[in-house]
Amino acid sequence: MKKNDNMLWRFFASVKLALITLFILASTSIIGTLIPQKNPPAFYIKEFGPELGRLFQILDLADMYNSWWFVAILALFSINLIICTIDRLPNVWRMVVMDNLRQPIDTLAKMPFRSSFLITGEMATATATVKKIMTDGGWKAKADEKENSTLLFSQKQAWCRLGVYAVHLSILLIFAGAIIGTVAGYKGSIMIPEGGSTDKIYQYGTNKPIPLGFEVRCDSFKLTLYDSGMPKEYRSDLTVMDRSNNLSFSKSIIVNDPLDYRGITFYQASYDALQGLKVEIYNKKTGRQQGFEIPFGQKTSWPGTKVEFGIINMQQTRGMARLKVWFSDGSGNPETFWMDGDTTRTLVSPDGEYEFYASQLYATGLQVTKDPGVWTVYFGCILMLVGLYVAFFLSHRRIWVYINKEDGQCRVLVCGTSSKNKLGFEKDFSALSERFRQNDTIQTT
Template sequence: MKLTNEIWGFFASVRLAIFTLCSLALTSIIGTVIPQNKPDSWYVETYGPATAQFFQVLDIPDMYGSWWFLILLGLLCANLIICSIDRFPTTWRLMTINQLAVHPDRLQGMDLRQEWSLPSPVGESAGQLSAALAKAGWKPASREIETGTLLFAGKGGWSRIGVYVVHISILVIFVGAIIGNILGFKGTVMLPEGESTTRIFAFNSSEPIDLGFEILCDSFTVDYYPNGMPKEYASVLTVRENGKEILKQTIEVNQPLTYRGITFYQSSYQAYKDFIVSIVIAPEKIGKVFTIPYQQEMEWPEQNIRFGVVNAEGMGDRVTRIKIWMKHGEQPASTFWVENGKDAAIPSADKTIAVSAKQMFATGLQVAKDPGVWLVYLGCCLMLIGLYVSFFVSHQRLWLLLRPDKGGTGTSILLAGASNKNQTGFARSFTRLADRLRG
């Protein structure tokens, strides 16, 4: 029995809570400083073989899923649960205790108290003071005692459970994180323009994950600063199931696409040496889009057109102008420059050929499924509510002891008050209320 009490006391102790919270905070710094979920070779190249092996033993590359980090989280959860169970009965008694059962002598010893007299008898004075308290936002109750009448009014008794709301919120967040870790995934995919996929690859795993639907990159655009640095970029994605288009959306950084609980984030891109060339023949308005490698010839046999990208100008990976060679039927071949992503109209016999060309890109998408995220959001909301209640709402109590004065015709009044927190603020409120009750 003694051992059981000691174990219970250990898990209910504040010292364990401080130890686990400090340990989690300090070890989280490690997970921030040392990049997570990199290939093993990266740690060997960056830190050396001995340090990389030490990291593997302690699961540092996946620290937040390591055995020792999960043990710390388990200790914190056990501490919160047992601490709450151990202390809640006392808190409940403080919330539900009959405050009218207080002994009158105890009121005389309270720090906050004021005394005055009213000329009316005790019964009439009790009615007047009860009405004044109700008007001030208090709900008084009364009890007849041997020496007179005792009034009590309280506010914010429920605020004592604020700390338990915080405890519950942490547990809810942990449950949401566990659900997300077990049933969810995080991965990535590099998707070229015009191509689609039904699978992505999870971080630190070579096994593909089936999405259950098809995601297509219709197009990718990127804007640059004058110095050639990328300014912003976006992808147009289409979701298809059984060959049918379900959803189309343009995504940018911080503006993802979500479908069936799976979210696609715009994270990176890759420039290719291939080009996307669009050809439209007027007046028939016959058109087709081609993907063509650099300096290779391609043919559109139905329209007897041959063409190719023979040169390109740009800065770094960025292409600004594209030189195209084209021959239509028996017409002489021609070469012309096209601004990247812009059109050029080429006359050919009795037709006009509109040609546009752009550099081809692949969009880099981070893909995440986290079915526990709503529990995490709920836990965060509960935590904010619990912290607000714990720090800014107090359990305020007022007692009014009414006794006949020495002459027997008037009433001697003792007002006493107490608050479990924010004593200075309550003292000011107490003084204002006393002045109001004096009339």
């Protein structure tokens, strides 16, 4: 059975099906922007009522872009795109590679762009003259020479007819990349306290633990605020420790400047203030320095010294912690004072001078993604841009010149056609015709 006689083939090869499918995809995609996505069922029942809430569950509208019906529409569109390409590409390919020197002579005079001239002299001389004029005009020609006639042909950008199929391929590549990312990738999150580390993350939606295959440690977290107290910048100092490769390296990440390792990307997403505090004490007299992580409201001792300290009160002012510190080195009365978090205070006692640093401990919130299909998607997007440019802005331009012997003279018929941009081709054709008119051996007819 021929393809054109197969109703199923004609259905999937239909341009009308492609337009309808695109319209449905565009229309239903709006739903995903109107209905909040990936919330628990109770949220939709509370917001939209029991009936609509249950309908949302049946139609997977809470995760619309992964719903069975949306994926089915994408699959239908992909099949339609593939069948359309298979159905039409052979004819287009023949247009690209066809031997245009076999063009029937009687069709040349019917082409939309044409002009004719007379050249006095022999066929060989006339052919050489025409070839030179075409070459000088940027039209390098092939020739089919016979005893009393010659057909010359030149074309530009024949391959641009394939631009639309490059767009088809780019769409399929984008779909394929998305499928690869969905099947082989994941998205999750993790909270890592300062000084803590993890070798797994938790997947969005299921909270399923996913091993990373290496360890990530948060060395420190830095929060910068505006004067209003609003967060200005989150910065996490992370260290990757991969024992399988005996590799360790550090990187500071901020929003839009993530950490990438082994195809896994760690984005700075959030933070959380912890009950613990970070303290560093430097004894200027002895040169000793020690760091501590201490709980709130508990006295802590510096081993090997008489120093004792604690954070006995804490206040939040415009998002920044203010700390009330109790400090003693055993040489005088204990000292109590307030200080801003993430700052250093100099303390002087009869037995020495100390620099006391204190800040609230934070946990950094990381969004973690693995998307092995992302480069396929990127390539598909680049190919789409190239394909769209070729399909809309380039055209297949063809020029034929037929020379035949008539009464001791050679009649020259110049004709041409363009797949698109007729106005632009008309300028090119007029410029070539003008070159013929300017030649002294050629007469206009």
